[in-house]
Amino acid sequence: MSARTGTLAALAVIALSAAYIVLLTSLTSLLRAGLARTPFGQGETPELVLGILAVSFTIVALVVSTVVVTNAFALVTATRIREIALRRLLGASARRERRRIAAQGARLGLLGTAVGIAVGAGIALAVFAANAGDGGMLDGASAADLVDPGAIVPLVALIASTALAAWRGSAAVLDASPVQALGLATAQETGGLESTRLRPAAAALLLTGLVLLVVAAIGGMLTPLAVLVGLAGGTVLAVGILTGSNALLPRVTALIARALPRTGPAAAAAHALREHPARTSRAALGVVISVAIVTMFVVATASVATSQAIEYEGSTDAVVVTEIMLVVLAVVGALTGVIAVISAIGLSTTVALSTRLRAREIATTRILGQNRGDAARAILIEGAVTSAAATLSGLAVGSVLGWVGAQSVLGSTLQSQLVTPVVPVLLVGVIAAVALVLTALSTIAPMRFVLADSPMRAFARA
């Protein structure tokens, strides 16, 4: 696990995000062009809906990739701390060292974006070539419709956010004292310095969001226009969760960690998570967002379909509901897929960073008599608890938003005035499987890194 791991992770994330943005904007542009030639497309609504969807998913991709790149650069900085300390001992200033890493971030941003644009444009062209001329909606559209000048904005934002993420991630440079070059210390954590207090602004946003959602759910009994209140509420709540993530996510992880036995590995893992809330929340945030988006759409569709089935007794059955749900799951899953992959990279760099920074602690406990199996289990549990907390949070937030959305649009059309909330077992199953895969992927490399050496050699190298 070298500095290269962090750099590669950052590069992959940037390229994925850029490809995603290009693909999203060009396919939206293509659809818009296609729609404009059909009777549907004469109104402004479909275009507006498409636009809103594209912009929201772009913003989500930007936020998630920034968070992940920040952690990747924290990993790069941690693995290079000795080299940085040596350069400082030889006379380089901390500012200069940090600027060097930020410049590397900007270069990576440019490179990754270029790669991403090429890949994204390639896939968009392939999709166009495969579907044009088959008599479908895309007939008459030209390849030029793929180009959306609007894509420039999120791409520039991506490069800028990468540089910013590199700058923030390299903050540890300031802690690298020249003395560290003499081998007296390494990248170590002081612990317990990050605040977990819920900031008033975040609390206010969360409260406002929740109140708006309740209003939307009740208002939905009277008019479909309540969905606008719901939209506002959902947005405010999401921003509140983002701002308050340092306070919120560690509490969820602590809650889950409490269910674990107080034994060596579990206690060590719970401890690592509790002491570094900022890192824990950065690890979990992307996963929370991905899971929440998928859950929201699926729960909304399932609730609507089920309520209508109840309303028009017998005319719709469970099979149809499942079919609709599967289609929604596939479409939203595809839209969220790239974001989920980025989140997975984020989770694994975070677990890697955490074990890297605790290398000496882990080696010390092994010298004191913890066996390899338990040391590995501690890392596995740390990853499992983080991904479980993230998926459960996403499931909860997504379910509430999905149901409120369905209720606010449809409540007034139903006799009962209440949409039956449905969280499909299928969805929970799919998401549990995703969490399992995430845990495995994110912990393999760090476990191998930690256990590769005898305790004494790990101690000397840490």
Place this chain on the structure above:
Amino acid sequence: MTTSSPASPFAGAVVARTRALRREFGTDGARVAAVDGVTVAFERGRLTAIVGPSGSGKSTLMHLLAGLDHPTSGDVELDGHALGELDERALAALRHERMGFVFQSFNLMPALTALQNIRLPEQLGARPRPHDREWEASLIDRLGLAGMLGRRPAELSGGQQQRVAIARALAHRPAVVFADEPTGNLDITTGRDVLQLLAELVRGSDCGVVMVTHDPTAASYADRVLSMRDGRVVRESERSSAADIAAAMLEDAVAR
């Protein structure tokens, strides 16, 4: 296992021994024996110092004794166990139950309080196993840690941190404590105080201390001093003054 007066039944009882111990490093072309045929015994209730210049093999010898490294040939026996017959898991369990460690850089967990650090080894097994609280209280009292149990390592001085580390090393009543340059990061006065405490705590008990150091002052607190050079034990003496040890070390170095 009770703590006993200086006139202890354990005096002279061997807690660890090596037989023709050899540890080579390097590839076939250039093999160097860091430990070269060492046969030596360590006793309970005493503090044994291993001194020698850098590269003399003293640290390697300690790692071999603690089962943290495997010999090329020869045997180590510790508290009745032949280490060569134990696998990784059993060695970890033996370290957990029968050994204590004191490091040069203290190596306390930064996020844990002093008391949590002392109790850390309780958490390392498959299930938590609390140590003898009475013994723990007497350790805390004798090491003068009573007022600082709730503090984190960053809020403690070097001497205080090393005293916490000593409490951690002794809390489970180990058969042997390994101390690797325990005064290396302390000033002279603090280093003396810490060693005095460690020596008092084990002298006459059933626990032996093996201390690796190149500081003659530190070695002067030992009941017995082994001098190493080029992987061999070249001199063995009972308790000596810092000046005598320094003179002997200098003589060994010049004799090279």
